[in-house]
Amino acid sequence: MRSTHFFRSLVGALLLTLIAQPGFAEARGAVTNLPIPRFVSMKSSEANVRRGPSLTHRIDWVYKHRNMPLQVTAEFGHWRRVQDMDGAGGWVHFSLLSGVRTVVIKDDMTSIYAQPKENATVTAHLKQGVIARLQDCEISWCEVSASGYKGWAPKTALWGVGAEEIRN
Structure with missing residues (x-):
């Protein structure tokens, strides 16, 4: 009986810990039921x-x-x-x-690359404040397009995409 109580307490504590983790229990809008934020x-x-x-x-x-x-x-x-x-x-x-979905370029003369890696060919440089259309995102890179240019930018150089957001 004592081990059953201990097991239930342990499972309860584990569930509370998981629910408290960011992204586990996502807040939803009361009107649209879409994620907030x-x-x-x-x-x-x-x-x-x-x-x-x-x-x-x-x-x-x-x-x-x-x-x-x-x-x-x-x-x-x-x-x-x-x-x-x-x-x-x-x-x-x-x-x-x-x-x-769009993003704002945060850093002046942000390099846009042909592939999502820093040693790839640079296809353009975008000025700070440029609004770009958001395409796919990996954990550290997002594909963007602006003013006829398309390529990959470091996610840290963009505002308008979540740090952990993945898009395909």
Whole structure:
């Protein structure tokens, strides 16, 4: 009987430890049931960023870059709380957002490679702030395309993709 109690306690502790691990129990949006946080992009060329999730809330500023990546951190009805790469954010109507994935180049003159390795041929250099379309991602590299150039960039040079995110 004592060993059964010990075994149950051990299994319970193990389950609690696993559930507490990052990525094990992923948070989901109450409206969409999609992962929170997650990355999206601006569908329109202009979006009002509000203090709260309704048209009655004050507009704090306006995003003016189509395809800019944003991170969704909360959902409420037709509204999504978003954050940009500088950590600024607020509430945006969902109709202004897209599931198309983009990234911002964080480092000036980031090299884009023909293959996901540093000794591969460099196909382009992208300036800081360029918005690129996100393609496939491995653990340390992502394939991106911008201004007619396509290649692989180190994931650390990009904002708009999770550190552990894999895409095929």
